[in-house]
Amino acid sequence: MARVYGAIGILALLALWEAGHRAYGAIVLPGLDETARTLWRLLRDGTVGPALAATAAHAGAGWLLGAVIGTLAGTAAGLRAGIRHMLQPVSVVLLGIPSIAWIVLALLWFGGASAVIFTVAIATGPLIFAAAVQGARSLDGDLARMARAFRAPPAAMALDVYGPHMFSHLFPALAAALAMSWKVSVMAELLSGAGGIGDGIAGARARVDTAETMAWVVVVVAVLITVDHLLLRRLRRHMELWRTDTGGRAG
Amino acid sequence: MSMAALGFDGIAFAYGATAVLEDIGFDVPTGRVTALMGPSGCGKSTLMLLAAGLLSPNAGEVERRCRRSAIMFQDPLLLPWRTALANVAFALKAEGLPAAERRDRAAAMLARVGLTAEDATKFPRQLSGGMRQRVALARALVVEPDLLLLDEPFGALDAQLARQMHALVRDQVEQDGATALLITHDAQEAARIAERIVLLTSSPGRVALVRDPPQPVRQRGKGEIASEAQRLLACIG
Numbered sequence: 259m260a261r262v263y264g265a266i267g268i269l270a271l272l273a274l275w276e277a278g279h280r281a282y283g284a285i286v287l288p289g290l291d292e293t294a295r296t297l298w299r300l301l302r303d304g305t306v307g308p309a310l311a312a313t314a315a316h317a318g319a320g321w322l323l324g325a326v327i328g329t330l331a332g333t334a335a336g337l338r339a340g341i342r343h344m345l346q347p348v349s350v351v352l353l354g355i356p357s358i359a360w361i362v363l364a365l366l367w368f369g370g371a372s373a374v375i376f377t378v379a380i381a382t383g384p385l386i387f388a389a390a391v392q393g394a395r396s397l398d399g400d401l402a403r404m405a406r407a408f409r410a411p412p413a414a415m416a417l418d419v420y421g422p423h424m425f426s427h428l429f430p431a432l433a434a435a436l437a438m439s440w441k442v443s444v445m446a447e448l449l450s451g452a453g454g455i456g457d458g459i460a461g462a463r464a465r466v467d468t469a470e471t472m473a474w475v476v477v478v479v480a481v482l483i484t485v486d487h488l489l490l491r492r493l494r495r496h497m498e499l500w501r502t503d504t505g506g507r508a509g
Numbered sequence: 510m511s512m513a514a515l516g517f518d519g520i521a522f523a524y525g526a527t528a529v530l531e532d533i534g535f536d537v538p539t540g541r542v543t544a545l546m547g548p549s550g551c552g553k554s555t556l557m558l559l560a561a562g563l564l565s566p567n568a569g570e571v572e573r574r575c576r577r578s579a580i581m582f583q584d585p586l587l588l589p590w591r592t593a594l595a596n597v598a599f600a601l602k603a604e605g606l607p608a609a610e611r612r613d614r615a616a617a618m619l620a621r622v623g624l625t626a627e628d629a630t631k632f633p634r635q636l637s638g639g640m641r642q643r644v645a646l647a648r649a650l651v652v653e654p655d656l657l658l659l660d661e662p663f664g665a666l667d668a669q670l671a672r673q674m675h676a677l678v679r680d681q682v683e684q685d686g687a688t689a690l691l692i693t694h695d696a697q698e699a700a701r702i703a704e705r706i707v708l709l710t711s712s713p714g715r716v717a718l719v720r721d722p723p724q725p726v727r728q729r730g731k732g733e734i735a736s737e738a739q740r741l742l743a744c745i746g
Contacts, residue, residue: 400582400586401586401588403586404580404582405599406563407561407563407579408579408599408600408602408603408648408652409603410599410602410603411603414599414602414603418591418599418602419588422588422590423590497590499632500589500591501589
C-alpha cells in the first residue's frame, strides 16, 4: 500500500511539472518528453557517464575525508571532556558557515577538484563529528565490563562492543552526509569548472538550455534514490532488527 | 575438604568515602556451590566484581585458584546488535577458536539451556526476559569455567524456570567439578542448592555467618530445606 501512495505522490509531482511547462513554456520549464529526450541524448553521446564518475569521485572523496576526520575528532571529544569543550564551538562555527562561502574560499585556496573535495569534507565533517560525540559519550560501560570479564581480545572489543554501538549512532549522520555530499559537490563543480554533473549544468546554463539542466537534475535525483534503495535502506532495515522490538515474547 | 577455588582474606572496599565492604574473609570451596546472601546494598555485587578481578580491593587479598572464571550479572548484558548465537559465541573469542567451532559450541549450549535453533537467530530485543537470562547463562557456561560467579541471575525468572537454571548450574558443578559463587535473596533456594551459605551484614558488609548445612545437597528433603531456610531468615532478621 505504501508503494501505491508513493507512486501517487510521484505521479502528482510529474503532473505538476507538466502543468508548469504548459503554463509557462519550454524556456522556463521544459516538458517531460523534451527532458526525457535530452537525457537520452546525453546518455547516448557519452556525456553522462564520465560526469557521473567525476561527481561520484568528488563526493565520495569529500564524504570519506569528512567521515574519517569527523569520526576521529568526535570520538576523541566524546571520550575526553577537555577535547569536547575545545572542539564543540569550532564545530558550531564551521556548521554556521554556508557551503557556498566554503566553495568560494576553496576556489581561492585550491581550485579545481581539490576545492570540490575540500568543500564537501568541510560541509559534512561537523555533522559526523556531532554524531560521533553522542556515540562515544553513550558507550555502555556495563557491556565493556562484561566483555572484559570474558577476556575479549582488543579486536573483539572493537568489532563486537564499541564498533556496532558507534556505527548505530553514526549511520544516520553518515547517510545524511552522503546525500549532502552529492548536492554540495554538484554546486562546487558548477562554480569551479572541475568537471562532473555541476560542470554539465554550468554548460547548460550558458546555452540557456533548460531541458539539459532538468536532465542533469534527473540524473542527480536518480543517483540519490538508487543509493538510498540499494544501500542505505538495506542497512537501515538490518539495524531496525535489533533496535526495535519486532518479535518480542512475554514471559 | 579440598582447597578453596576462591578465597577472600581481609577484604575492604569503598566507593570514594563510602565504605562498602569491611574485613571480608571466607573461602569458596572447590567443586561446591556457595550462596552469598545479605540485605540490599550490603556489597554482594561488589564482592562478585572483586572475585572476577573487575575491581581491586582497597585492602586484603582475593585468592583465585581457578583456570577460567565466568560471570553472570543481574542484567543479562547481551550485545543488542548480535544474535543470541553470536552473543554466546562472543565469550569464546578469547579462546582463539575458529569461528565455525565457536558457533557449534554456542549452538549446543543454547540447546542445553532450552532455546531452539530459531531462538538462536534472534536478537536480544526479540527475546523475553527469561530467554535473555538463559542466553547469558549459556554464554557463561560455554567457556567451560571452573569458577562460576552468578550475581542473582535468575531473580527475574518464574520459580520453575529458575529451578531449571539452578539445576544447570549444579550439573556444571557436579559433572565438571566447577565451583560456583551465587548471590541470591531466596533463602529456600540457597538451602536447596548450596553446600556453603555466607551471610553478610548490612552496609558496610561484613561476614555475619558462614554455614555448611550438614546434609549433602542431593539428600536434602523439603523438611531440611525449609528448616535451613528458616534458620537463615532468622539470622537475616
